[in-house]
Amino acid sequence: MGIIFTVTEKCKGCYACVRNCPVKAIRVKEGIAGVMEERCVTCGVCINICAIGAREAKSDIGYVRQLLGQSTPVIAALSSAFTAAFPEIRPKQLVSALKKLGFSEVMETAFGAELVCREYGRMVKGNKGKPILSSTCPAVTSLVEKHYPQLIDRLAPIVSPMIAMGRVIKWRYNPEAKVVFIGPCIAKKAEAEDEKVAGVIDAVLTFSELREMLATKEIDLLSEEEEQFSGPRPHLGRLFPVPGALLKLAGISGDTMISDVVVAEGIDRASSCLLEFAQGKVKTKFMDIFFCRGCIDGPAINKSLSLCGRREKIVDYALEDADPARTESDIEQYADIDLSRKFTNRYTVLRTPTEDEINDILRQIGKLKREDQLNCGACGYNSCRELATAVCQGLAEREMCWPYLVNELQNTQDELLRAEKLTSLGQLAASIAHEINNPLTGVLVYTQLLSKKVAGDAFKREQALEYLSKMESEVGRCSRIIRNLLDFARQTEP
Numbered sequence: 001m002g003i004i005f006t007v008t009e010k011c012k013g014c015y016a017c018v019r020n021c022p023v024k025a026i027r028v029k030e031g032i033a034g035v036m037e038e039r040c041v042t043c044g045v046c047i048n049i050c051a052i053g054a055r056e057a058k059s060d061i062g063y064v065r066q067l068l069g070q071s072t073p074v075i076a077a078l079s080s081a082f083t084a085a086f087p088e089i090r091p092k093q094l095v096s097a098l099k100k101l102g103f104s105e106v107m108e109t110a111f112g113a114e115l116v117c118r119e120y121g122r123m124v125k126g127n128k129g130k131p132i133l134s135s136t137c138p139a140v141t142s143l144v145e146k147h148y149p150q151l152i153d154r155l156a157p158i159v160s161p162m163i164a165m166g167r168v169i170k171w172r173y174n175p176e177a178k179v180v181f182i183g184p185c186i187a188k189k190a191e192a193e194d195e196k197v198a199g200v201i202d203a204v205l206t207f208s209e210l211r212e213m214l215a216t217k218e219i220d221l222l223s224e225e226e227e228q229f230s231g232p233r234p235h236l237g238r239l240f241p242v243p244g245a246l247l248k249l250a251g252i253s254g255d256t257m258i259s260d261v262v263v264a265e266g267i268d269r270a271s272s273c274l275l276e277f278a279q280g281k282v283k284t285k286f287m288d289i290f291f292c293r294g295c296i297d298g299p300a301i302n303k304s305l306s307l308c309g310r311r312e313k314i315v316d317y318a319l320e321d322a323d324p325a326r327t328e329s330d331i332e333q334y335a336d337i338d339l340s341r342k343f344t345n346r347y348t349v350l351r352t353p354t355e356d357e358i359n360d361i362l363r364q365i366g367k368l369k370r371e372d373q374l375n376c377g378a379c380g381y382n383s384c385r386e387l388a389t390a391v392c393q394g395l396a397e398r399e400m401c402w403p404y405l406v407n408e409l410q411n412t413q414d415e416l417l418r419a420e421k422l423t424s425l426g427q428l429a430a431s432i433a434h435e436i437n438n439p440l441t442g443v444l445v446y447t448q449l450l451s452k453k454v455a456g457d458a459f460k461r462e463q464a465l466e467y468l469s470k471m472e473s474e475v476g477r478c479s480r481i482i483r484n485l486l487d488f489a490r491q492t493e494p
Contacts, residue, residue, distance in 0.1 A: 002035055003189045004040060004057050018380025020046065025041070031399070041143045042190045061209050065213075077165045077182065078183075079109050079184060079207075081207075081301060084313045088221070092228065097214060097221055109183070110237035111330065117240070117245075125252075131286065132156050132287070133155050133156065143271075144343070148275075148278050151278055165179075185295065207302065233326045233327055235323070239315065263287075264288070294311075362388050365404040367404070384401070
């Protein structure tokens, strides 16, 4: 099972996930939309878009509870976006609440951002060669590894703030401790398991999962006292979740008049920029890309505040609780932490169907003619041809085409009606045959009796008339049955 999976019994086949998945990592089989782990970038869009909760992310709550029940110290590495995720409390109240859950210490991942952003500053300023793509967003990193492998060598070989903080703790601060990252991002769960950086983050909780754990323990955040964070102290690294913060912290000019730097936030912009970058249409030295509109808009963050409101919370906290001298001292202490990383080509080749195969599917769904291709998008794909291609690749089913399905249902209904009519007609014919057969049997019996009488010279006029009278009666009965049927067939509305 991957990081994101389908709860089969909940899936209603609405195809909202197919329609909204930016990388089409959904395979529909027997009407159930499953997640293709080999193509999924764990952005969490399908989870948020599913109105009935048929898509879920793997939860680390059980494992974290297990860690907290052991004697080994467990350190919570809190994402810089926490002030926006818990706007109803003062920042340091969350430290107290986490310690009540069983965490021995609580640290700010923003210090990892301090180290990472300075490394970016050195790399970009010293870069004289190929363009660089930021690699701080795990969803973007997965997008490149799985869908744009030709850009892997453009990714900055620098870890994300989460991994940087994990290395600070595991490699220097307390090698014996377990580290649990808490943040707004589902893709961080996949990043923690990435073999290129694994081993420094033991578990990942989203802010939603943290709220669930606090509710289970009946911890009232509003009534908690304030406690200090442990470990090295960040300063402006707390701004990292805000769009454009990496440039500021790295000392890279984000002037819109300078084309050397491109910033792209949000699924649509990130995807289009990467595509253009891969096609060589974008000329830039550095591209900072986030799948969300910054970490303050992650899939598992409290969105009771507007985007501007969340940004304000983070900026206020960064400015009101600053100690630049202490931060500089701590950075010097951990300056030799290795922040490098490598990436893996995870590209999965999908078979390219032939034109004949595509046309065959279009023919089956009644879309071979261009005027029949409505491109309505009900199936989740942008065009009928795109759906036909996906069917050929085993990602979709013909029945996903709504007009085709309606037509098939209409044909099935017509066939059922015809079958029902034939059944009724058969029953009627059997009844008529039974009703007519009875008097005809009587006529046949009297005809045979008369024949025997005549053949044996025992013919009597009175008896013959009696037989003929009974035969006339039975034939009259048949006539009445036929006449009634004709009257029934010819009846008109009054």
